[in-house]
Amino acid sequence: MKTDDLVAMLATGVVRAPRRAATRRIALALAVSLPVSVAIMMLGYGVRRDLLQVMFWPMFWVKLLFPACIAVAGLVMLQRLARPGVPMRQSWIGAVLPVVLVWVLAAVAWFGAPADARMHLLMGQTWRSCIESIGLIALPVFVAALVALRSLATTRPAWAGAAAGALAGGAGATVYALHCPELAAPFLAVWYVGGIAVPVVAGAAIGWRLLRW
Numbered sequence: 016m017k018t019d020d021l022v023a024m025l026a027t028g029v030v031r032a033p034r035r036a037a038t039r040r041i042a043l044a045l046a047v048s049l050p051v052s053v054a055i056m057m058l059g060y061g062v063r064r065d066l067l068q069v070m071f072w073p074m075f076w077v078k079l080l081f082p083a084c085i086a087v088a089g090l091v092m093l094q095r096l097a098r099p100g101v102p103m104r105q106s107w108i109g110a111v112l113p114v115v116l117v118w119v120l121a122a123v124a125w126f127g128a129p130a131d132a133r134m135h136l137l138m139g140q141t142w143r144s145c146i147e148s149i150g151l152i153a154l155p156v157f158v159a160a161l162v163a164l165r166s167l168a169t170t171r172p173a174w175a176g177a178a179a180g181a182l183a184g185g186a187g188a189t190v191y192a193l194h195c196p197e198l199a200a201p202f203l204a205v206w207y208v209g210g211i212a213v214p215v216v217a218g219a220a221i222g223w224r225l226l227r228w
Contacts, residue, residue, distance in 0.1 A: 037097040040163045041090070045182075048159035052152045052190050060148065060194040074198040077120065079189060081113040081203070085211060086185025088113075092178035093160065097167040103174065110181050114208055121204035136199040142206050145195070149210030153187025157214050164226050176222015177215050184211030 056062075069075045088109030095101045125133055141148075160179035169175040188207050197203070 037167050038094055040166060041093055041097065041160065044159035044163040045090070045156065045186075048155040049186060049190075051155040052187060055152050055155070056190045056194055059151075060191070062193050063196060066193065069198070072198065074200070075192075077117065077200070078192045078195070078198060078203055078207070081117050082185045082188035082192065082207060082211060084113040084185070085110050086182050086189060089178050089181030089183075089185055093164070093175065093182055096169050096171055096175040096178050097164060099168050099170045103171075110185075117200060117208070118204050120200040124200040133201070137201040137205060139197040139199060139202045139206075141195065141197060142202070145191075145197075145202075145206040146210040146213060148195075149184065149187045149191050149207070150213050151187075152191050153183040153210075153214050156186045157183035157218065161218070161221065161225065164222070168228075169222075169226055170228075172226035173219045173223040175226055176218035176220070178218070179222065180214035180216070180218030181211070183218070184214040187211075187214070 063069070088106060091106045091109060092103060095103050095106060124136060128136055157179060160182055161176065164175055164179060188211050191210075197206075
């Protein structure tokens with residue numbers, strides 16, 4: 016086929032993309048994958064028995080809400096990055112700010128605690144399994160978000176993959192928080208942030224290869 020004929024065929028075959036196509040596909044991916052993450056937590060870990068009691072403790076809500084805010088910020092970034100030419104603007108701040116706030120809380124708790132109690136605040140009882148557990152619970156959302164991105168038209172694949180990781184990591188940590196017995200801010204600042212960071216880094220690395228046109 017001649018180049019001029021190919022150009023003419025492509026020009027006449029242009030079809031306008033449906034409005035909010037990216038939002039719908041990402042929402043569908045989240046609607047399918049998030050219940051799977053919840054099922055993994057329920058079947059593999061279980062909800063903590065004293066959940067009704069700890070719901071009245073402020074640090075429980077810190078543990079629940081700071082990864083949830085990261086997940087929401089990741090969703091906003093993902094919706095922007097999934098569409099070519101749409102600027103990310105300052106949406107990344109929504110993912111960074113909760114981390115900064117929990118680090119501030121961790122510093123206050125660390126320096127306000129007796130020296131012999133600090134390591135327990137940092138390590139807790141579940142530090143060996145925290146990052147792995149968050150990653151496992153986040154995996155369905157992570158895979159679904161990348162599959163949705165593959166059908167869209169991102170022009171910044173590494174950033175889009177990182178946003179998918181932020182969405183998945185934040186969602187995974189939020190779901191895992193319903194099981195996790197830890198409430199100390201230093202623990203959250205290291206192990207929860209680490210658990211969220213793993214899919215972010217993996218998403219950037221995978222997205223750079225998988226999501227390129």
